[in-house]
Amino acid sequence: MRKPxxxxxxxxxxxxxxxGCAPVPLPRYAAYPPRRVEExxxxxxxxxxxxxxxxxxxxxxxxxxxxxxxxHGGLGP
Numbered sequence: 349m350r351k352p353x354x355x356x357x358x359x360x361x362x363x364x365x366x367x368g369c370a371p372v373p374l375p376r377y378a379a380y381p382p383r384r385v386e387e388x389x390x391x392x393x394x395x396x397x398x399x400x401x402x403x404x405x406x407x408x409x410x411x412x413x414x415x416x417x418x419x420h421g422g423l424g425p
Contacts, residue, residue, distance in 0.1 A: 377384045403409045 377387050400409070
């Protein structure tokens with residue numbers, strides 16, 4: 349009973365630590381410098397946009413209605 353549990357635990361550990369089909373963790377970015385720079389730029393742009401998405405989800409990007417001035421969020425005059 350111990351051998352199957354040990355084998356199952358070992359298999360689970362290998363599956364958790366692997367990425368995709370490789371038995372070892374793969375590098376996240378390419379080794380070729382121009383491609384790596386491009387990948388890093390895409391990742392940083394995605395992380396920058398998370399803040400905008402968060403504000404849009406919680407409706408924080410809308411004008412505040414607690415101002416002393418009248419604000420209208422619609423289009424047109």
